[in-house]
Amino acid sequence: MAVLGVQMMMLRQQVADEGMWAVLQRLKELDVDAVEVSQIPMDETNTAALEQGINELGIQVGALSVALKPGPTATGDNLEEHYDKVVADCRRLGTRFVRIGMMPFTAMVSKEACEAWAAEVEPAASKLADDGITLCYHNHHVDLAKFDGERMFDIVRRVAPSVHFEVDLHWVQRGGMAPLDMLKEYSGVCKLIHVKDFRVVPVPQEAVDKMMSGDVAGGFQGFLNIAQFAEVGQGNMNWPELLPAAEAAGAEFFFIEQDDTYGRDPFDCIADSRAYLKSIGY
Known part of the structure; x- marks a missing residue:
């Protein structure tokens, strides 16, 4: 069964205010087994606390977030400037996956621009693979847009075959594709899944x-x-079918994520999502 975790972007303010170790302890109390680190500095303080979480709490660091190179949408480390640090962090934390959360906006405007960006990603993904690390690309709804009948997501797959995928099922649905169809089409390369519900108010x-x-x-x-983004089980996504399909497609980690909690404490949102997932066997 895939390991269930949390995308820590939800808790970036809590990490800043309370510290990484305190946040990890609270997540462990919520029966969370892994984290994906995004929009949180991978400085020595946070990295040491993650290492402590692995050793003392048994929480896995399932994935680290990176960018290909510096830019407006790049947060944290990037592979152009910080490649050796990224690899060292992965080895220190036992992390096998890094993920790019979004391609630059400049790559979204045409087929040629998307192909050019993917061509830059491929050698980085290949180099990471040689170091035992899998690079995954995370989709939004825009990645379902088409150029000459080909989805942007498929352009990345074609031009950068060493890249695997982190499929965000909420954004797939918002992009107008049935999530089950996406999982079938990407079977074998879906390594990470964002478990995020879709609510209409x-x-x-x-x-x-x-x-x-x-x-x-x-x-x-x-x-x-x-x-809206919703707590898992409080929207319209069919999780009892989607999660087994995601595992069949090769998913190794499920990360609970909610981009906006609409004023609720994110820990409460995570608790609700975790309770629902437990109720359906996860």
Whole structure:
């Protein structure tokens, strides 16, 4: 069975305020077995605390987040400037996966730009593979956009065959593809999965008020913005089917993630997601 963890992007403020070790202890109390580190500095303090979490709590560091090179969407270490550090961190923490969370916006505008970016990623992925580390690319909804009938996700797969994938099932659904279809098409290269639910909420009163006051455009904008990230089990995703399909596709880690908790304490959101997953056998 895939190892169940949390994408720590959700807890970056808590790590900054309370420290990595305190956060890991709270996650262990919630029956979380692994973490994926993203948008949190991999400095010595945090890395040492992660090492302590492995040794004393039994929490795995399932994946570390990297960028290919510096840029506006790059947070933390990048493979161009910090390759040796990334490999050293993985070896120190027993981590077999690193993941790129998003391609640069400049790579999203055309087929040629996407191919050029993927061609830069391939040698980095190959080099990491030689060092025993698998590079995964994480999708958003934009990765389901097509150039000449080919999805951006498939361009990456074609041009960079050494790259595996972290499939975010929420963003797949938001991008207009059935998540089960995605898992079937990417069977064998889906190593990491973001377990994130998709919720549609009622039209807010503010949108109704705008519409009734004559602000039709504002009212429709409120109507269009009713899709939300949700605690697992509190949206419309079919997890009892999706999770076994993800394991069949080769997933080794499931990471609970919720990009926005809408004012709720993220630990409470994680607790709700964990309780639901336990109720369906995970």
